[in-house]
Amino acid sequence: MKSQLTCFIFLICFSLGxxxxxxxLSKELINLSETSIWSKLTTNNELKPDYKHLDALNFYTITYESDGHKVNGIITEPKKEGTYPVVIFNRGGNRDYGSLTIATIIFSVSKLAEQGYVIIASNYRTQDEFGGADLNDVLNLFETIKEIDKADESKVGMFGWSRGGMMTYLALKASDKIQTAIIGNGPSNLFAEISFRPKMETLVYAQCIPNYAANKDAELKKRSAIFWADKLNKDSSLLILSGTKDKRVDPKQANIMAEELERINYDFKLMTFETDHGFRDKRDELYATTIAWFDKELKHKK
Known part of the structure; x- marks a missing residue:
């Protein structure tokens, strides 16, 4: 009887876990004036014209649970009361390179937030698997959203850049909760990426992907949407953004992925810009494009 009770308690704890x-697990308001980028945003301690919109936003650092890991993230939301559509933002990079910071959010999606969106982003778990088990750190945000008072959990989109684009493809395969997504300069074929940038294999894939040497082909295919485009959530829509001067992800990948999506009659649009991986000289166009897409496909879509 005692052993049965112990087993029952274990199962309850296991389930609750x-x-x-x-x-x-924790949430803290960010005071922008105390951050390292404040001087870049201001003149004489006043926000520059390009950053005046930040006055309308609150930023929070959070720690949340994901498969037993404590994962860091950032929430951005309008100060004005109300409920707003949600966009999950997937950062690029790997491990500490390209890690999520308040600067990442300000320069990538703060103007989207100011237009009436809650943005939530994950820094992924410490043990980065580059699209392996760490995908759950993105998917588990659907539960986090339920704890955000201003979030309308019936309207959720996703926005991924570079490696974050790969994470977005994976999420579109794993979940039916994403109404629309934007992928910017994201790889859809990691085999092709090795040919384009051989160092990605030795410095990233081989170091991050578990059992890479023994299961290279299988693991790369798992992370390459070109091989399973027909498995993407068919109730979603997708905007692919490609910089034709991208030196990090071959722009041809976007064109080939677009051909495959067209073949399977997926609801998507490809837009190309004569710019680099980070759209450094096309930022205003990028902001306008992302806002227009999410307004049409998420905020105002019935």
Missing amino acids: FSQNGKI
């Missing part, structure tokens, strides 16, 4: 995925 998994039910905590996405739970916010």
Whole structure:
């Protein structure tokens, strides 16, 4: 009897542990004036014209649970009361390179947030698997969203850049909760990426992907949407943004992925810009394009 009771308690604890995925463990308001980028945003301690919109936003650092890991993230939301559509933002990079910071959010999606969106982003777990188990750190945010008072959990989109684009493809395959997505300069074929940038294999894939040497082909295919485009959530829509001067991800990947999506009659649009991987000289066009897409495909879509 005692052993049965012990087993029962264990099962309850085990179940409760998994039910905590996405739970916010800590949340702290960010004071922008105390951040390292404040001087870049201001003149004489006043926000420059390009950053005046930040006055309308609140930024929070969070720690949330994901498969037993404590994962860091950032929430951005309008100060004005109300409920707003949600966009999950997937950062690029790997491990500490390209890690999520308040600067990442300000320069990537703060203007989208100011137009009436809650933005939530994950820094992914410390043990980066480059699209392996760390995908759950993105998917578990659907539970985190339920704890955000201003978030309309019935309207959720996703926006991924570079490696974050790969994470977005994976999420579109794994979940039916994403109404629309934007992918910017994201790889859809990691085999092709090795040919384009051989160092990606030795410095990233081989170091991050578990059992890479023994299961190279299988693991790369798992992370390459070109091989399973027909598995993407067919109730979603997708905007692919490609910089024709991109030196990090071959722009041809966007064109080939577009051909495959057209073949399977997926709801998508490809837009190309004569710019680099980070759209450094096309930022205003990038902001306008992302806002227009999410307004049409998420905020105002019935």
